[in-house]
Structure formats: structure tokens, C-alpha cells
Amino acid sequence: MEIGLQIKMNEKLFLRNPEQSELGKKIIMHSIQLIHKDGFEAFTFKKLAESVGTTEASVYRYFENKHRLLIYIAAWYWTWLHYQVIYQTHNIEDPVVKLKKIIKLLSTTVTDDLKTSYIEESLLHQIIITEGTKTYLTKRVSEDNKDKLFKPYKDLCNHIANIILEYNPDYHYPKSLASTIIEIAHFQNFFREHLPSLTDFNELNCDCTPVTFLEDMLFRVLRKEYVE
Amino acid sequence: MEIGLQIKMNEKLFLRNPEQSELGKKIIMHSIQLIHKDGFEAFTFKKLAESVGTTEASVYRYFENKHRLLIYIAAWYWTWLHYQVIYQTHNIEDPVVKLKKIIKLLSTTVTDDLKTSYIEESLLHQIIITEGTKTYLTKRVSEDNKDKLFKPYKDLCNHIANIILEYNPDYHYPKSLASTIIEIAHFQNFFREHLPSLTDFNELNCDCTPVTFLEDMLFRVLRKEYVE
DNA sequence: TTTAAAAGATAGTATTACTATTATAATAGA
DNA sequence: TCTATTATAATAGTAATACTATCTTTTAAA
Structure with missing residues (x-):
């Protein structure tokens, strides 16, 4: 039996749905590889077309421009990660365990998901770390937000905020804390x-990692017995 | 008596020191205005030259490219903010008061500093919020880091980390917490x-702001009486 | 078999991100 | 004061980018 994970994407993200053709899938696959290799600034539709073995014009039939393509990729990632979160915290009662699981999913380099053949999640995770914020740190953010392009990101944030409230219903800033953690x-x-000097992590001491830092932070902030 | 605040900048940031000529100062001033107005992506040296009333070639004599100019502006901002932090926490003993002051400086829109006539700090603050991370979220980050272009940012981070340790010497992640706060x-x-739905702030409730969120977070994390 | 849609091939434009050259204005030193 | 140096202006030009347009061929669905 083959399981295919189909992620339904917002129509505004593309001109032609890349999931519905071989060329479209290739465009996504090669975009991820190229952006991972050279970074988003150096990424052009011409290079992409060459890499895919098609023409620039064909790429433009799928995506308005490279910024929209980046938002598409990011939206796909957030949707996929949200699915992972739901899947991996399914049947878990304890919000502490759930939150720890989420921190691991956010921080750890993922292994490729076999259910989505043409997307390499491990590269995608790296891309989102470096390029993710560029999707919304623009002058167009409000317009793009009206088109609901950031919905997957917001949905995940909201999901995490709810688990935070499950653990501590009195905490005042669940959504801000969720977006902070992400x-x-x-x-x-x-x-x-x-830029390692901005952190306290080092190769030698494996007890200090982004995961331990975030867990420590999150549960100190959410401690219920805290009294002013 | 006139007080001029001269900020000594890393020589690698520019080809010709913009602080040492009228044209140079105008280039910085108009860069800040243009980037604030249209965003960094839409910002070009041609538009800048037009705005200043000079030629593109002249701008290129000061800065290698627009990315270097952005790093210059950011470095200036972090140096200036670091100075503000030192100045405003001077003679304060209590690390709690110092940390609260720092959070306010980081979060609050600043008023223009009369000591630096040609730079509008209020615009600069807005620019750094939207464009600041783009200085290092690139493929060139390691090279630029070798040239010490991010030193002002790191220095400030380190300064804050030290105050964190002053308050709680046992805390394991002072630098990560400092860069997080920033x-x-x-x-x-x-x-x-x-994207307000990613936060818990709203117009009506003034008790929930980025400042209160950060203070709450910071001091819960640093609580000394916390026991595992 | 027809026909509509997708993709390929090709061309072209405005803008961007530069480099190069020469002329002119400012200024500092002898 | 003259001269040498340096900064700036003016102009030109190039390769690459970010598209748009058009026409032809392939494919695949009715």
C-alpha cells in the first residue's frame, strides 16, 4: 500500500497548481535544491528553468514571481509541520510531553518524509531557518496576509498556543509565546x-542545545506555582 | 555647547567613510528614508542617487553594494543602542532595573537623538525591526562575520548576557537568552x-504589550528560587 | 479524431547592479 | 599663487534580472 500525503494549498499561492503536473513537481523540487544551495537572493527563475530543463516562461506559468514561490514553499512546510505535530502528539494526554515533542520538531533537522516523494523535508527545514522570515518581512505583508498566505503559519502558532493554555490556562501570552518559540x-x-557567540551551545557540551534552552525557557515561563 | 556623538565604524563596512563628507552623510540620511518608505527590496542605488541629488557612480564610491549599506546602517544602530544602554543604566545597581530599561530600549520606538543630526533614530528603529535580520540571514554570513561586521550586535548581546548573569549567575543560557530578547x-x-493574530496584544488592553510580555518572560526564566 | 490545454521555443523590454572613462570642481600643500 | 591631489559629476556601457508576449508543438481528454 502506498500512502500519499496530499497537502491542499491556498489557490492564491500559484497561477497553476504545481502538485498537479510533473513539471510543477519538478519546479518545487529544484527550487528547494537551488534555494538551499545558493540562498534566496541568488535564486532566479532562469537558473531554476535551466535546472529543471524547461524555459523561464514555463516557470512563470506556475508562479507569479520568486517571492510567491518562497511563500508557497514556506506554506507547504508549515502545513506539513502542523500535520507532523498533530500526528506525533496524537493520543498524548500530558501537555508537557506534547510541548516537548513540538520543540523537538521545530528544532531538530527532520528526516525525509517518504509520503511526499518530490519534497526533501530536510532541505526544506534548513531553507525555512534561513529564508522563512523573508516571506513576511516585506512591505507587502498586509496584502499577502489578506490573501491568507500565512494561514498555515498562524494555524500552527494557534495550535501551539492552545496546548500552552492546556498546560497553564492562566498564562497571559500564549500566542506571543508560541510565535516566540517557533x-x-x-x-x-x-x-x-x-554566529555561535550569540549562543551558549558548544560541541563539547551536549547538555546545552537549542532544544534544552527552549524547554528550559518554556517550562520556567509556564510554571503554575509561580506567584508574583 | 554642542555635543556631537561620533560613532567609530568598522572600515570594512564602506569604501569611503560616509561620516567624513556632506555627500556621505546625505547618502546615509536618504538611505534610511528610502528603505523606511519602500523597503529594502525596492531600494536601489539609482533611486538613492536621485533622492540625494547625485549620481549612482558617486554612491558606489562609498558602498560596495546595497547589502553592505544595510549592514552599515544596522551596525550603526546597534552601536548607538549599546551606547544608549550603557548611558541609561549608568549608576543603576539593581540588575532588574537595568534589564527592564533594556527591554524598553529594545521595544519602544525611540525619539530622535539630537546628538546625531543626520540620522533619524526613530526611522532607523523601524528599519531594523523589518530589515535587521536580513543583514545576516544570507549565504555570506560567515565571510561577513570574519570581517567583524556583526561585532556591534554581538557586543550588545554580550553586554545584556552579562547583566543576566549579574542577576542570576546560575542561569545556563545567558547569551541565547540575550539574543532571544533582542x-x-x-x-x-x-x-x-x-500579523496581530500571532500575538496577544490589542489596542484596548494596554497591560499586554511586547514590553510586558518580555519582562514577564525574562524574569520568570531568571527566577532564582526556581528549583527543579 | 478533434480540440483544448500545457509546454516549448523564441524574442523582446525595462530595470538592476554594476564598471569604466573623462571632465570639472574643490582643497590642501609647496 | 600655483599645483597636485582628491572628490564629485557626467556620461556611457554591460551583463544579468524580472518579467511579457507570441507562436508552435506536444499531450491527453472528450
Whole structure:
């Protein structure tokens, strides 16, 4: 039996649905590889077309521009991660265990999901760490937000916020804490690799990692017995 | 008596020191205005030259490219903010008071500093919120780091980490917490304005702001009486 | 078998991100 | 004061980017 995980994407993200053709899937696959290799700034539709073995014009039939393609990829990632979170916390009662699981999913380099053949989740995770925030740190953010392009990100954030409230219903900032955890998981990973002096992680001491930092932070913040 | 605040910048940031000529100062001033208005992606040296009333070639004599200019502006900002932190926490003994002051400085829109005539700190603060992370979220980060371009940012982070340790010498992640506080101050401000559903702040309830969220988070994390 | 849609091939444009050259204005030193 | 140096202006040009347009061929569904 083959299980195919189909992720339904917002129609506004593309001109033609890349999941519904071989060329479309190739475009996504090669985009992920190219952006991972050279970074988003150096990524162009011309290089992409060459890599895929098609023409620039054909790529433009799928995506308006490279920024939309990045949002597509990010939206796909957040949807997929949300699915992972639901799947891996399914049947778990204890919100502490659930939150720890989520921190691991956010921080740890994932292994490729066999259910989505043409997408390499491990590369995708790396891409989102470096390029993810560029999807919304633009002048167009409000327009794009109206088109619901960031819905998968918000849904995940909301999901995490609810688990936070499950653990501590009195906490005042569940959503801010959730978005903080998400972003910091990525930033601390990036810093560890490229600007290590901004962190306290080192090769020798495996007790200090982004995961332990985030767990420590999250559960100290949410401690119920805390009294002003 | 006139006080001029001169900030000594890393020589690698520019080809010709913009602080040492009228044209140079105008280039910085107009860069800040243009990036604030249209965003970094839409910002070009041609538009900048037009705005300044000079030629593209002249701008290129000061900065290698627009990315270096952004790093210059960011480095200036972090140096200036570090100075503000030192100045405003000077003579304060209590690390709690110092940390609260720092959170306010990171989160609150600043008023223009009269000591630096040609730079509008209020615009600069807004720019760093939206564009700041783009200075290092690139493929060139390691090279740029070798050139010490991020030193002002790291210095500030280190300074904050030391105050954190002053308050709680047993805390394991002072630097990670410091870089977290810095980035989250910006992100939560950005989210509040553009993607409010990622936060718990609203117009009506002034008791929930990025400042209260960060203070609450920081001091819960650093609580000394916390026992495993 | 027809026909509509997708993809390929090709061309073209405006803008961007530069580099190069020469002329002119400012200024600092002899 | 003259001269040498340096900064800036003016102009030109190039390769690459970010598209748009059009026309033909292939494919695959009715």
C-alpha cells in the first residue's frame, strides 16, 4: 500500500497548481535544491528553468514571481509541520510531553518524509531557518496576509498556543509565546551554526542545545506555582 | 555647547567613510528614508542617487553594494543602542532595573537623538525591526562575520548576557537568552502591527504589550528560587 | 479524431547592479 | 599663487534580472 500525503494549498499561492503536473513537481523540487544551495537572493527563475530543463516562461506559468514561490514553499512546510505535530502528539494526554515533542520538531533537522516523494523535508527545514522570515518581512505583508498566505503559519502558532493554555490556562501570552518559540527555534539553530557567540551551545557540551534552552525557557515561563 | 556623538565604524563596512563628507552623510540620511518608505527590496542605488541629488557612480564610491549599506546602517544602530544602554543604566545597581530599561530600549520606538543630526533614530528603529535580520540571514554570513561586521550586535548581546548573569549567575543560557530578547522585541513589535493574530496584544488592553510580555518572560526564566 | 490545454521555443523590454572613462570642481600643500 | 591631489559629476556601457508576449508543438481528454 502506498500512502500519499496530499497537502491542499491556498489557490492564491500559484497561477497553476504545481502538485498537479510533473513539471510543477519538478519546479518545487529544484527550487528547494537551488534555494538551499545558493540562498534566496541568488535564486532566479532562469537558473531554476535551466535546472529543471524547461524555459523561464514555463516557470512563470506556475508562479507569479520568486517571492510567491518562497511563500508557497514556506506554506507547504508549515502545513506539513502542523500535520507532523498533530500526528506525533496524537493520543498524548500530558501537555508537557506534547510541548516537548513540538520543540523537538521545530528544532531538530527532520528526516525525509517518504509520503511526499518530490519534497526533501530536510532541505526544506534548513531553507525555512534561513529564508522563512523573508516571506513576511516585506512591505507587502498586509496584502499577502489578506490573501491568507500565512494561514498555515498562524494555524500552527494557534495550535501551539492552545496546548500552552492546556498546560497553564492562566498564562497571559500564549500566542506571543508560541510565535516566540517557533522563531527562536530557528534563530538559535542559525546562530549556533553561523554566529555561535550569540549562543551558549558548544560541541563539547551536549547538555546545552537549542532544544534544552527552549524547554528550559518554556517550562520556567509556564510554571503554575509561580506567584508574583 | 554642542555635543556631537561620533560613532567609530568598522572600515570594512564602506569604501569611503560616509561620516567624513556632506555627500556621505546625505547618502546615509536618504538611505534610511528610502528603505523606511519602500523597503529594502525596492531600494536601489539609482533611486538613492536621485533622492540625494547625485549620481549612482558617486554612491558606489562609498558602498560596495546595497547589502553592505544595510549592514552599515544596522551596525550603526546597534552601536548607538549599546551606547544608549550603557548611558541609561549608568549608576543603576539593581540588575532588574537595568534589564527592564533594556527591554524598553529594545521595544519602544525611540525619539530622535539630537546628538546625531543626520540620522533619524526613530526611522532607523523601524528599519531594523523589518530589515535587521536580513543583514545576516544570507549565504555570506560567515565571510561577513570574519570581517567583524556583526561585532556591534554581538557586543550588545554580550553586554545584556552579562547583566543576566549579574542577576542570576546560575542561569545556563545567558547569551541565547540575550539574543532571544533582542530578536523577540523586534518580532513581537512587527507581529503586533502586521500579523496581530500571532500575538496577544490589542489596542484596548494596554497591560499586554511586547514590553510586558518580555519582562514577564525574562524574569520568570531568571527566577532564582526556581528549583527543579 | 478533434480540440483544448500545457509546454516549448523564441524574442523582446525595462530595470538592476554594476564598471569604466573623462571632465570639472574643490582643497590642501609647496 | 600655483599645483597636485582628491572628490564629485557626467556620461556611457554591460551583463544579468524580472518579467511579457507570441507562436508552435506536444499531450491527453472528450
